[in-house]
Amino acid sequence: xxxxxxxxxxxxxxxxxxxxxxxxxxxxxxxxxxxxxxxxxxxxxxxxxxxxxxxxxxxxxxxxxxxxxxxxxxxxxxxxxxxxxxxxxxxxxxxxxxxxxxxxxxxxxxxxxxxxxxxxxxxxxxxxxxxxxxxxxxxxxxxxxxxxxxxxxxxxxxxxxxxxxxxxxxxxxxxxxxxxxxxxxxxxxxxxxxxxxxxxxxxxxxxxxxxxxxxxxxxxxxxxxxxxxxxxxxxxxxxxxxxxxxxxxxxxxxxxxxxxxxxxxxxxxxxxxxxxxxxxxxxxxxxxxxxxxxxxxxxxxxxxxxxxxxxxxxxxxxxxxxxxxxxxxxxxxxxxxxxxxxxxxxxxxxxxxxxxxxxxxxxx
Ligand SMILES: [Fe+2]
Numbered sequence: 578x579x580x581x582x583x584x585x586x587x588x589x590x591x592x593x594x595x596x597x598x599x600x601x602x603x604x605x606x607x608x609x610x611x612x613x614x615x616x617x618x619x620x621x622x623x624x625x626x627x628x629x630x631x632x633x634x635x636x637x638x639x640x641x642x643x644x645x646x647x648x649x650x651x652x653x654x655x656x657x658x659x660x661x662x663x664x665x666x667x668x669x670x671x672x673x674x675x676x677x678x679x680x681x682x683x684x685x686x687x688x689x690x691x692x693x694x695x696x697x698x699x700x701x702x703x704x705x706x707x708x709x710x711x712x713x714x715x716x717x718x719x720x721x722x723x724x725x726x727x728x729x730x731x732x733x734x735x736x737x738x739x740x741x742x743x744x745x746x747x748x749x750x751x752x753x754x755x756x757x758x759x760x761x762x763x764x765x766x767x768x769x770x771x772x773x774x775x776x777x778x779x780x781x782x783x784x785x786x787x788x789x790x791x792x793x794x795x796x797x798x799x800x801x802x803x804x805x806x807x808x809x810x811x812x813x814x815x816x817x818x819x820x821x822x823x824x825x826x827x828x829x830x831x832x833x834x835x836x837x838x839x840x841x842x843x844x845x846x847x848x849x850x851x852x853x854x855x856x857x858x859x860x861x862x863x864x865x866x867x868x869x870x871x872x873x874x875x876x877x878x879x880x881x882x883x884x885x886x887x888x889x890x891x892x893x894x895x896x897x898x899x900x901x902x903x904x905x906x907x908x909x910x911x912x913x914x915x916x917x918x919x920x921x922x923x924x925x926x927x928x929x930x931x932x933x934x935x936x937x938x939x940x941x
Pocket of ligand 1: 701704838
Protein backbone atom coordinates (compact mmCIF):
# COMPACT_ATOMS: atom_id res chain seq x y z
CA UNK A 578 0.00 0.00 0.00
CA UNK A 579 1.18 3.51 -0.77
CA UNK A 580 0.09 6.79 0.79
CA UNK A 581 -1.85 9.16 -1.44
CA UNK A 582 1.30 11.33 -1.66
CA UNK A 583 3.57 8.41 -2.56
CA UNK A 584 1.14 7.30 -5.24
CA UNK A 585 1.11 10.81 -6.71
CA UNK A 586 4.92 10.91 -6.73
CA UNK A 587 5.26 7.57 -8.50
CA UNK A 588 2.57 8.15 -11.11
CA UNK A 589 2.89 11.80 -12.21
CA UNK A 590 5.29 12.47 -15.07
CA UNK A 591 4.60 16.07 -16.15
CA UNK A 592 7.32 18.75 -16.34
CA UNK A 593 8.80 19.54 -12.94
CA UNK A 594 7.63 16.35 -11.22
CA UNK A 595 10.07 13.91 -9.62
CA UNK A 596 8.98 10.98 -11.75
CA UNK A 597 8.84 13.21 -14.82
CA UNK A 598 12.52 13.96 -14.24
CA UNK A 599 13.32 10.23 -14.21
CA UNK A 600 11.29 9.58 -17.38
CA UNK A 601 13.12 12.40 -19.15
CA UNK A 602 16.40 10.49 -18.77
CA UNK A 603 15.25 8.03 -21.48
CA UNK A 604 14.41 8.41 -25.16
CA UNK A 605 10.71 7.82 -25.81
CA UNK A 606 9.10 6.56 -29.03
CA UNK A 607 6.22 8.92 -29.81
CA UNK A 608 5.14 7.78 -33.30
CA UNK A 609 5.90 5.35 -36.09
CA UNK A 610 8.30 6.80 -38.65
CA UNK A 611 5.76 6.08 -41.38
CA UNK A 612 3.35 8.54 -39.74
CA UNK A 613 5.72 11.39 -40.66
CA UNK A 614 6.59 10.04 -44.11
CA UNK A 615 4.00 12.13 -45.95
CA UNK A 616 3.87 15.16 -43.68
CA UNK A 617 6.12 17.84 -42.29
CA UNK A 618 4.36 18.57 -38.98
CA UNK A 619 2.49 16.50 -36.44
CA UNK A 620 0.89 17.39 -33.12
CA UNK A 621 2.27 15.29 -30.28
CA UNK A 622 1.43 15.13 -26.58
CA UNK A 623 4.23 13.44 -24.67
CA UNK A 624 4.98 13.30 -20.93
CA UNK A 625 2.27 15.90 -20.36
CA UNK A 626 3.79 18.40 -22.84
CA UNK A 627 1.96 19.63 -25.96
CA UNK A 628 4.50 19.63 -28.76
CA UNK A 629 4.81 19.69 -32.54
CA UNK A 630 7.04 17.35 -34.52
CA UNK A 631 8.64 19.19 -37.44
CA UNK A 632 10.52 17.79 -40.43
CA UNK A 633 12.66 20.09 -42.57
CA UNK A 634 13.46 19.80 -46.30
CA UNK A 635 16.41 17.52 -45.58
CA UNK A 636 14.28 15.14 -43.55
CA UNK A 637 15.75 16.23 -40.21
CA UNK A 638 13.23 16.15 -37.39
CA UNK A 639 12.71 17.81 -34.04
CA UNK A 640 9.93 17.70 -31.49
CA UNK A 641 9.53 21.38 -30.64
CA UNK A 642 13.04 22.04 -29.20
CA UNK A 643 13.81 18.40 -28.44
CA UNK A 644 15.99 16.07 -30.52
CA UNK A 645 14.37 13.27 -32.53
CA UNK A 646 15.97 10.11 -33.88
CA UNK A 647 14.58 7.27 -35.94
CA UNK A 648 15.26 3.67 -34.94
CA UNK A 649 13.47 0.41 -35.71
CA UNK A 650 10.67 2.16 -37.59
CA UNK A 651 9.91 4.42 -34.62
CA UNK A 652 10.50 8.11 -33.96
CA UNK A 653 12.11 8.69 -30.58
CA UNK A 654 12.35 11.99 -28.70
CA UNK A 655 14.56 12.96 -25.79
CA UNK A 656 13.07 15.53 -23.40
CA UNK A 657 15.80 15.47 -20.78
CA UNK A 658 19.00 17.30 -19.87
CA UNK A 659 21.77 17.35 -22.46
CA UNK A 660 23.98 15.68 -23.46
CA UNK A 661 21.47 13.03 -24.49
CA UNK A 662 22.35 9.38 -23.96
CA UNK A 663 21.79 6.79 -26.71
CA UNK A 664 18.55 5.03 -27.49
CA UNK A 665 19.16 1.65 -25.88
CA UNK A 666 20.00 -0.72 -28.78
CA UNK A 667 17.89 -3.62 -27.57
CA UNK A 668 18.36 -6.69 -29.72
CA UNK A 669 14.99 -6.75 -31.49
CA UNK A 670 15.34 -3.10 -32.50
CA UNK A 671 18.67 -3.58 -34.26
CA UNK A 672 18.74 -7.23 -35.29
CA UNK A 673 19.30 -7.91 -39.01
CA UNK A 674 17.00 -9.91 -41.25
CA UNK A 675 13.76 -9.27 -39.34
CA UNK A 676 10.22 -8.53 -40.50
CA UNK A 677 8.94 -5.65 -38.40
CA UNK A 678 5.37 -4.74 -37.50
CA UNK A 679 4.12 -2.34 -34.81
CA UNK A 680 0.65 -2.15 -33.24
CA UNK A 681 -0.53 1.07 -31.58
CA UNK A 682 -3.28 2.04 -29.18
CA UNK A 683 -3.98 4.84 -26.74
CA UNK A 684 -4.83 3.34 -23.37
CA UNK A 685 -6.75 5.74 -21.08
CA UNK A 686 -4.89 5.15 -17.85
CA UNK A 687 -1.65 5.92 -16.06
CA UNK A 688 1.54 4.15 -17.13
CA UNK A 689 2.36 2.65 -13.72
CA UNK A 690 -0.59 0.28 -13.55
CA UNK A 691 0.42 -1.00 -17.00
CA UNK A 692 4.04 -1.54 -15.97
CA UNK A 693 3.07 -3.21 -12.70
CA UNK A 694 1.22 -5.78 -14.80
CA UNK A 695 4.60 -6.70 -16.32
CA UNK A 696 6.05 -7.85 -12.99
CA UNK A 697 2.99 -9.91 -12.09
CA UNK A 698 3.48 -13.30 -13.79
CA UNK A 699 0.46 -14.83 -12.06
CA UNK A 700 -1.94 -12.48 -13.87
CA UNK A 701 -1.41 -14.69 -16.94
CA UNK A 702 -3.03 -17.63 -15.20
CA UNK A 703 -6.14 -15.57 -14.47
CA UNK A 704 -6.46 -12.76 -17.05
CA UNK A 705 -5.27 -14.88 -19.99
CA UNK A 706 -6.08 -18.35 -18.69
CA UNK A 707 -9.24 -18.63 -16.67
CA UNK A 708 -10.85 -15.49 -18.13
CA UNK A 709 -10.08 -16.62 -21.68
CA UNK A 710 -11.53 -20.06 -21.06
CA UNK A 711 -14.63 -18.46 -19.54
CA UNK A 712 -15.07 -16.16 -22.56
CA UNK A 713 -14.58 -19.00 -25.02
CA UNK A 714 -16.62 -21.58 -23.11
CA UNK A 715 -19.69 -21.01 -25.25
CA UNK A 716 -17.67 -22.07 -28.30
CA UNK A 717 -16.26 -25.09 -26.51
CA UNK A 718 -12.72 -23.79 -26.98
CA UNK A 719 -10.02 -24.79 -24.48
CA UNK A 720 -6.83 -22.74 -24.47
CA UNK A 721 -3.54 -23.92 -22.99
CA UNK A 722 -3.01 -20.81 -20.90
CA UNK A 723 -4.45 -21.47 -17.47
CA UNK A 724 -1.55 -23.45 -16.02
CA UNK A 725 -1.08 -22.91 -12.30
CA UNK A 726 2.01 -21.04 -11.14
CA UNK A 727 3.96 -23.22 -8.70
CA UNK A 728 6.49 -20.50 -7.92
CA UNK A 729 7.81 -17.18 -9.22
CA UNK A 730 11.01 -15.24 -8.74
CA UNK A 731 12.58 -11.96 -9.87
CA UNK A 732 16.16 -11.04 -10.68
CA UNK A 733 17.51 -7.57 -11.22
CA UNK A 734 19.87 -7.07 -14.16
CA UNK A 735 21.52 -3.94 -15.62
CA UNK A 736 18.43 -2.98 -17.65
CA UNK A 737 15.56 -3.96 -15.36
CA UNK A 738 14.03 -7.05 -13.76
CA UNK A 739 13.81 -10.60 -15.09
CA UNK A 740 10.73 -12.50 -14.02
CA UNK A 741 10.72 -16.27 -13.91
CA UNK A 742 7.91 -18.72 -13.37
CA UNK A 743 7.51 -22.43 -12.84
CA UNK A 744 4.19 -23.80 -13.99
CA UNK A 745 2.54 -26.97 -12.81
CA UNK A 746 4.05 -29.96 -14.62
CA UNK A 747 7.24 -28.14 -15.67
CA UNK A 748 10.64 -29.36 -14.56
CA UNK A 749 13.07 -26.91 -13.01
CA UNK A 750 15.42 -27.04 -15.98
CA UNK A 751 12.85 -25.33 -18.24
CA UNK A 752 13.45 -21.90 -19.79
CA UNK A 753 10.44 -20.38 -18.00
CA UNK A 754 12.27 -20.91 -14.73
CA UNK A 755 15.89 -20.43 -15.83
CA UNK A 756 15.57 -17.69 -18.46
CA UNK A 757 12.27 -15.89 -18.00
CA UNK A 758 11.71 -12.54 -19.63
CA UNK A 759 12.43 -8.99 -18.57
CA UNK A 760 10.79 -5.76 -17.65
CA UNK A 761 13.13 -3.23 -19.27
CA UNK A 762 13.24 -0.20 -17.00
CA UNK A 763 11.21 1.93 -16.92
CA UNK A 764 8.69 1.26 -19.65
CA UNK A 765 8.98 -1.95 -21.65
CA UNK A 766 8.37 -5.62 -21.28
CA UNK A 767 10.11 -8.06 -23.61
CA UNK A 768 8.39 -11.31 -24.40
CA UNK A 769 9.00 -13.23 -27.58
CA UNK A 770 10.42 -16.67 -28.13
CA UNK A 771 13.11 -18.64 -29.80
CA UNK A 772 11.83 -21.67 -31.66
CA UNK A 773 13.20 -23.70 -34.55
CA UNK A 774 10.64 -22.16 -36.87
CA UNK A 775 11.34 -18.53 -36.02
CA UNK A 776 12.79 -16.08 -33.58
CA UNK A 777 10.24 -13.55 -32.43
CA UNK A 778 11.35 -10.43 -30.58
CA UNK A 779 8.25 -8.92 -29.04
CA UNK A 780 8.28 -5.74 -26.96
CA UNK A 781 5.45 -3.87 -25.36
CA UNK A 782 6.42 -0.22 -24.96
CA UNK A 783 4.46 2.12 -22.71
CA UNK A 784 4.87 5.86 -23.31
CA UNK A 785 3.00 8.35 -21.13
CA UNK A 786 1.02 10.87 -23.18
CA UNK A 787 0.13 12.44 -19.83
CA UNK A 788 -0.73 11.18 -16.35
CA UNK A 789 -3.98 9.55 -17.48
CA UNK A 790 -3.22 8.36 -21.03
CA UNK A 791 -0.54 6.05 -22.35
CA UNK A 792 0.59 5.31 -25.90
CA UNK A 793 0.92 1.55 -26.06
CA UNK A 794 3.14 0.05 -28.75
CA UNK A 795 3.44 -3.65 -29.55
CA UNK A 796 6.69 -4.07 -31.44
CA UNK A 797 7.48 -7.33 -33.22
CA UNK A 798 10.66 -8.22 -35.08
CA UNK A 799 10.29 -11.70 -36.52
CA UNK A 800 13.35 -13.44 -37.95
CA UNK A 801 12.42 -16.19 -40.41
CA UNK A 802 14.22 -19.51 -40.21
CA UNK A 803 17.02 -20.28 -42.64
CA UNK A 804 15.63 -21.30 -46.02
CA UNK A 805 12.22 -19.67 -45.54
CA UNK A 806 10.75 -18.10 -48.65
CA UNK A 807 10.00 -14.50 -47.72
CA UNK A 808 8.52 -11.93 -50.13
CA UNK A 809 11.19 -9.17 -50.24
CA UNK A 810 8.70 -6.37 -49.60
CA UNK A 811 8.23 -7.68 -46.04
CA UNK A 812 11.77 -6.54 -45.23
CA UNK A 813 11.41 -3.18 -46.97
CA UNK A 814 9.37 -1.31 -44.35
CA UNK A 815 7.90 -1.45 -40.85
CA UNK A 816 4.20 -2.27 -40.97
CA UNK A 817 2.17 -0.17 -38.55
CA UNK A 818 -1.40 -0.85 -37.46
CA UNK A 819 -3.96 0.34 -34.94
CA UNK A 820 -5.11 -2.10 -32.28
CA UNK A 821 -8.87 -1.81 -31.57
CA UNK A 822 -9.52 -3.31 -28.15
CA UNK A 823 -13.23 -2.51 -27.81
CA UNK A 824 -16.11 -3.64 -30.02
CA UNK A 825 -18.78 -1.44 -31.64
CA UNK A 826 -20.70 -1.36 -28.36
CA UNK A 827 -17.65 -0.18 -26.45
CA UNK A 828 -17.08 -3.53 -24.73
CA UNK A 829 -13.57 -4.94 -24.36
CA UNK A 830 -12.92 -7.64 -26.98
CA UNK A 831 -11.96 -10.24 -24.40
CA UNK A 832 -11.29 -12.97 -26.95
CA UNK A 833 -8.07 -11.08 -27.72
CA UNK A 834 -5.19 -11.55 -25.29
CA UNK A 835 -4.11 -7.92 -25.47
CA UNK A 836 -7.64 -6.67 -24.66
CA UNK A 837 -7.64 -8.85 -21.55
CA UNK A 838 -4.61 -6.93 -20.29
CA UNK A 839 -6.04 -3.55 -21.29
CA UNK A 840 -9.31 -4.33 -19.51
CA UNK A 841 -7.35 -5.00 -16.30
CA UNK A 842 -5.37 -1.75 -16.64
CA UNK A 843 -8.23 0.58 -17.56
CA UNK A 844 -10.78 -0.70 -15.06
CA UNK A 845 -8.42 0.22 -12.21
CA UNK A 846 -9.26 3.86 -13.01
CA UNK A 847 -7.32 6.67 -14.70
CA UNK A 848 -4.75 6.55 -11.88
CA UNK A 849 -5.09 3.50 -9.64
CA UNK A 850 -5.55 4.50 -6.00
CA UNK A 851 -2.81 2.51 -4.29
CA UNK A 852 -3.85 3.77 -0.85
CA UNK A 853 -6.70 1.25 -1.15
CA UNK A 854 -4.74 -1.73 -2.46
CA UNK A 855 -4.00 -4.96 -0.64
CA UNK A 856 -0.87 -6.58 -1.99
CA UNK A 857 -0.54 -10.35 -1.69
CA UNK A 858 2.22 -12.91 -1.77
CA UNK A 859 2.37 -13.00 -5.58
CA UNK A 860 2.95 -9.23 -5.73
CA UNK A 861 6.64 -9.44 -4.81
CA UNK A 862 7.58 -8.34 -8.34
CA UNK A 863 5.46 -5.20 -8.02
CA UNK A 864 7.17 -4.39 -4.71
CA UNK A 865 10.61 -4.93 -6.31
CA UNK A 866 9.69 -2.61 -9.21
CA UNK A 867 8.47 0.15 -6.85
CA UNK A 868 11.68 -0.09 -4.82
CA UNK A 869 13.60 0.25 -8.05
CA UNK A 870 11.57 3.35 -9.01
CA UNK A 871 12.26 5.05 -5.64
CA UNK A 872 15.95 4.14 -5.83
CA UNK A 873 16.33 5.43 -9.38
CA UNK A 874 14.43 8.65 -8.56
CA UNK A 875 17.01 9.34 -5.88
CA UNK A 876 19.89 8.58 -8.23
CA UNK A 877 18.58 11.15 -10.71
CA UNK A 878 18.22 13.67 -7.90
CA UNK A 879 21.89 13.09 -7.04
CA UNK A 880 22.75 13.96 -10.65
CA UNK A 881 23.52 10.38 -11.72
CA UNK A 882 22.23 8.44 -14.72
CA UNK A 883 19.45 6.03 -13.71
CA UNK A 884 19.33 2.31 -14.49
CA UNK A 885 19.96 1.26 -18.07
CA UNK A 886 20.95 4.64 -19.53
CA UNK A 887 23.47 3.94 -22.30
CA UNK A 888 26.26 6.39 -23.16
CA UNK A 889 28.83 3.94 -24.54
CA UNK A 890 29.11 4.69 -28.30
CA UNK A 891 30.64 1.25 -28.86
CA UNK A 892 27.72 -0.78 -27.50
CA UNK A 893 26.26 -2.45 -30.58
CA UNK A 894 23.42 -4.43 -29.08
CA UNK A 895 21.84 -5.30 -25.74
CA UNK A 896 21.19 -9.02 -26.02
CA UNK A 897 18.29 -10.46 -24.08
CA UNK A 898 17.98 -14.25 -23.95
CA UNK A 899 14.69 -15.60 -25.26
CA UNK A 900 12.79 -18.55 -23.87
CA UNK A 901 12.17 -21.69 -25.92
CA UNK A 902 9.42 -24.26 -25.75
CA UNK A 903 6.64 -22.04 -24.49
CA UNK A 904 3.56 -23.98 -23.55
CA UNK A 905 1.03 -21.19 -23.87
CA UNK A 906 1.40 -20.86 -27.60
CA UNK A 907 2.10 -24.42 -28.59
CA UNK A 908 -0.77 -24.60 -31.07
CA UNK A 909 0.94 -22.88 -33.98
CA UNK A 910 1.60 -19.41 -35.32
CA UNK A 911 -1.74 -18.97 -37.05
CA UNK A 912 -3.60 -19.57 -33.78
CA UNK A 913 -1.26 -17.18 -32.03
CA UNK A 914 -2.00 -14.46 -34.59
CA UNK A 915 -5.74 -15.04 -34.26
CA UNK A 916 -5.61 -14.64 -30.45
CA UNK A 917 -3.50 -11.49 -30.37
CA UNK A 918 -3.36 -7.98 -31.83
CA UNK A 919 -1.17 -9.38 -34.62
CA UNK A 920 -4.41 -10.28 -36.38
CA UNK A 921 -4.77 -6.55 -37.17
CA UNK A 922 -1.33 -6.27 -38.77
CA UNK A 923 -1.63 -5.53 -42.50
CA UNK A 924 0.80 -8.41 -43.08
CA UNK A 925 -0.93 -10.95 -40.79
CA UNK A 926 -1.68 -13.40 -43.61
CA UNK A 927 1.80 -13.09 -45.04
CA UNK A 928 3.33 -13.66 -41.61
CA UNK A 929 1.28 -16.82 -41.21
CA UNK A 930 2.48 -18.02 -44.61
CA UNK A 931 6.13 -17.43 -43.63
CA UNK A 932 5.91 -18.73 -40.05
CA UNK A 933 3.35 -21.50 -40.38
CA UNK A 934 5.41 -23.98 -38.36
CA UNK A 935 4.91 -24.42 -34.62
CA UNK A 936 5.90 -21.13 -33.09
CA UNK A 937 5.70 -20.08 -29.53
CA UNK A 938 5.22 -16.78 -27.87
CA UNK A 939 4.46 -16.25 -24.26
CA UNK A 940 2.10 -13.92 -22.57
CA UNK A 941 3.64 -11.00 -20.77
FE1 LIG B 1 -0.91 -10.02 -19.79
